[in-house]
Amino acid sequence: MFIEKKSIDTYLGLLPDEVLDTLLKRFGFDESWIILPFLNVNGKEVAINRRSETAKKAIILYQEKFFILKEIPWYCSNKEFVQYELSYQIELFKQGFPIPKIHATIEKKLFTEFTYDKTEKYFFLQEFIDGNSWDGATKKLQNTAKSLACLHNCSLVNEKTINAIIPVGNVFYFAEKMVTVINDVLLDKSSQVASSDLEKINTFISYANEKITKAKTDAQKKGYNEIAFPIHGDFNPWNLIYNDSDEIIGVVDFDNSIKDNPVHDLAETILDFCFFTYRNQKTRLSGVPTILNEHFCVEILQAYYNTVDKSLMKVIDYLEEAALAVSIELFSLGIVRGDYNFSDCNEFMKANDKMCKDLKILKLKRL
């Protein structure tokens, strides 16, 4: 996986009709399918191209069943990765983990390729599970953490059965890469940026690089490199589907999956549920995070710790280092996407330092 600048999308986040026609035929669909442009998110309709602006998807109603046709996003669009991502999900599915079923093409392939917009892209078809989204309920939170622990327990044993080359990475590397993307944004916009803001963003870049380097060193001293296996990579609220009893019935979107220490997932989950906030029913970030939600954080930590395999409990030792890296990565993504302004940097740095301290204290008190 690598991070590059995203090109302009003239299809407004939607898969074009002609692409859908061709692809669905490859999965054995006749022409009677209907596309559903709106998702049901806790009873409210949300346009599919507003819910997520990274990966193009289409929800299809065909013969009274629901499917999701997904385009692998630009940042991980290569054959090896797609083979891995889907093989990993199939292994999890076989172990009873709630992954929606992946449907093969008529030629029994897991995915198919199609070139449009002068780029070869990869697509796969999955069962679409209609359920509920994250709404702040404590029981959903507990089940989220339990589900994450189960995912890690399953992944601990299934690495050898994944029929693909597994990409390797670490949470610190991705944070560093996202910070460098800010430089690209600065180069594009330098003439439009006020000098006071330029100073702030440069201060942030220095802060981020320094903090990530230290966190990586500290984590490695504590044993970060000793544990690595396939992880989800983006275990956030929008990739989880709950039933009416707040249980997780679907985990989706493995586009960021790599072989890494599972603390990467745990840190991501804590920050997405307890620190960062999102725009209403959308995956765009909203408002600079200010304070760690301690109640939520404790629920996650306890549920994870009580469910995860004993051999993985030690990942908690370097949780705050991983959280620092993920936090910087998410904030940097927010800057790149325009969810945050350069003037938000100072506020974030203060909040981020406090979050790491609070997380450390919480971890020590409660576990």
Next chain:
Amino acid sequence: MKIFYVYSGKGGVGKSSVCLNLAFQLNKQGHKVAVFDSDISGPSMPVLVKGLEFTEQPMKGVSIQPRFYKGVKISSIGFNNDVLDSSFWSGKYLKGVFHQFLYSVKFDVDILLIDLPPGTSEVHKELFSNLADGKVVVVTTPQIVSHADVLRSIDFIKRLNIEILGVVENMAYYICEKCSTKIKIFHGDTKTELCEKHDLLFLGELPIVPEMNKFANDGIPYLLSHSLTEYESLSNNILSLYETKKTISKFN
């Protein structure tokens, strides 16, 4: 369920306002009414009812339910769009939008008014093809320039084999509050210059009511709390014509 398409050849003739006020008029007459705002890229209904309290219904599976506004159900893509979000749907996605907002929804009403976008477009073609039983009420203003657009649009409607009930002239006149004289602000005569020349039924005139505009700006349908005999006539006209044309088409 009777389906009426409220349509205009061009924008700015007050079609959406007519549609909405007609809905409340019909409701006053005891009918269960729903309005479907089919102008996907420029939905007007959310603005025209923004001053009213409403009851929201959660989605039922994939079906997007209408809101209840003082006895009238109104469905619009504009209700849950972020006001700064653009809306562009075409082809299969347009069909999908209509599936979710219209075809799969159980409105449970006697009358469905569909507020069409002006002119001719994929939206019209999609709806006319799938709800061919609907009948068109054309809204125009008195000016010849509006009539020209009406004629072009009528050709399009006829080619898709949709019945046109007739033409209503909006902003036909203004009644002076002091002397009660009927004053024509816009020159033209839809009845003779358009309808009689082109074998279209003239459904009536609707006046300019200055207070109506104020209510519209506040997002409150004027007919909710007022009466206009012109709207009463129009609603009676279209209901009786609907039955008449249904009878004719049954035996032809």
